[in-house]
Amino acid sequence: DQQVKQNSPSLSVQEGRISILNCDYTNSMFDYFLWYKKYPAEGPTFLISISSIKDKNEDGRFTVFLNKSAKHLSLHIVPSQPGDSAVYFCAASEANSKLTFGKGITLSVRP
Amino acid sequence: NAGVTQTPKFQVLKTGQSMTLQCAQDMNHEYMSWYRQDPGMGLRLIHYSVGAGITDQGEVPNGYNVSRSTTEDFPLRLLSAAPSQTSVYFCASSYSGRSSGNTIYFGEGSWLTVV
Numbered sequence: 200d201q202q203v204k205q206n207s208p209s210l211s212v213q214e215g216r217i218s219i220l221n222c223d224y225t226n227s228m229f230d231y232f233l234w235y236k237k238y239p240a241e242g243p244t245f246l247i248s249i250s251s252i253k254d255k256n257e258d259g260r261f262t263v264f265l266n267k268s269a270k271h272l273s274l275h276i277v278p279s280q281p282g283d284s285a286v287y288f289c290a291a292s293e294a295n296s297k298l299t300f301g302k303g304i305t306l307s308v309r310p
Numbered sequence: 311n312a313g314v315t316q317t318p319k320f321q322v323l324k325t326g327q328s329m330t331l332q333c334a335q336d337m338n339h340e341y342m343s344w345y346r347q348d349p350g351m352g353l354r355l356i357h358y359s360v361g362a363g364i365t366d367q368g369e370v371p372n373g374y375n376v377s378r379s380t381t382e383d384f385p386l387r388l389l390s391a392a393p394s395q396t397s398v399y400f401c402a403s404s405y406s407g408r409s410s411g412n413t414i415y416f417g418e419g420s421w422l423t424v425v
Contacts, residue, residue, distance in 0.1 A: 208350075242314070242400050242416030243353070288352060296407065297368070298414070300345075300353040 202226045203291050205301035214310050218276040222289030222301055225270065229291040233298070234263060234274050237286045246287070247274070279308045313337065316401050316417035323391040323424045331386040331420050333401030339415075341407045342384040346370065346397040347419075353400065359384055360407050391424045398422075 204223045212218045220234075230251040235243040249256040249263045249272065256263050262275045276283055289301040317332045335342065343358035355368030359378040373395055375387040384403075388395060401417040 203352075205352075240418070242402075242418050244416070245413050290353075297343075297355060297358065302350055302352040 200225075201302075202229075203289055203299050203301040205289055205304050207304055208302070209305040209307070211307045211309060212279050214281055214308055215278045218274075218279045218283065218306055218308070220274040220276075220287050220289075220304050220306065222272050222274075223270060224272075224291050226291070226293060226299075227270065228293045229299075230294065231292045232263070232265060232272050233290045233292075234261075235288040235290060235300075237288065237303070243288060276306075279306075281308045281310050284308045314401055314403050314415050314417040316399075316420050318420060319418065320421045321423070323388070323422065325391060325393060325424060327391050328387070328389050329391065330388075331399055331401070331422070333384045333386065333417060334382050335384075335401075335403040335415070336382065337403060337405075337415065338381060339403040339405055340381065341405065342378065342401065342403045343368070344374070344376065344384070344386045345400045345402065345416075347400060348397050356386065356399075358407070388422075391422075393424045396422060396424045 202225050233248040234246040236246045237243040247258050247261050247263050249265050265272045286303045288303045290298040292298050314335045340361045344356040345353040354370045357376040359365045365376050399420045402414050404414040
């Protein structure tokens, strides 16, 4: 039973446009959500997070939106740059505990 | 600043062989963990440790052993490798096991192939 779902395996966008990466979850007890970015042959690195008491968190070009009623969060990257091409993992935790990761989505930003 | 260091980066094993993946961190983090990444499966937690002398199982612990004799090191042992353990392994560390306000640092990964 997959509790964190990233249903789209890949996304391709034009440089300068917006990238929207989606993530759904089934466990209503999740209260903290994170996005990690991973380049080939490297370990994942933390990108941005959001607590369940918020519905939006912004950090530069990256914004994460949380819709608790829909159990859905999304990562917006504006404007997208070629260096953003990577695998993005959505992750969630319950009661500040261990993380559950989604399968990841591969973002390709075309120059 | 080395961060989280994993060795070896690549390894090929024969079925039934044993080996240890090494992991060391120099950030004095209490919490360390091992994940495996498989195509279409994301990152799955194998084992974790909240401090020296304390370990616990994650989501997919079967076939793996761990120990935590020091704060710095958290080796992952495969006692009898199986082809199903072919994967990319990531070691991670953080100040605590709390997810909020607590950045998890990952190593660069160890590519293991069992033939």
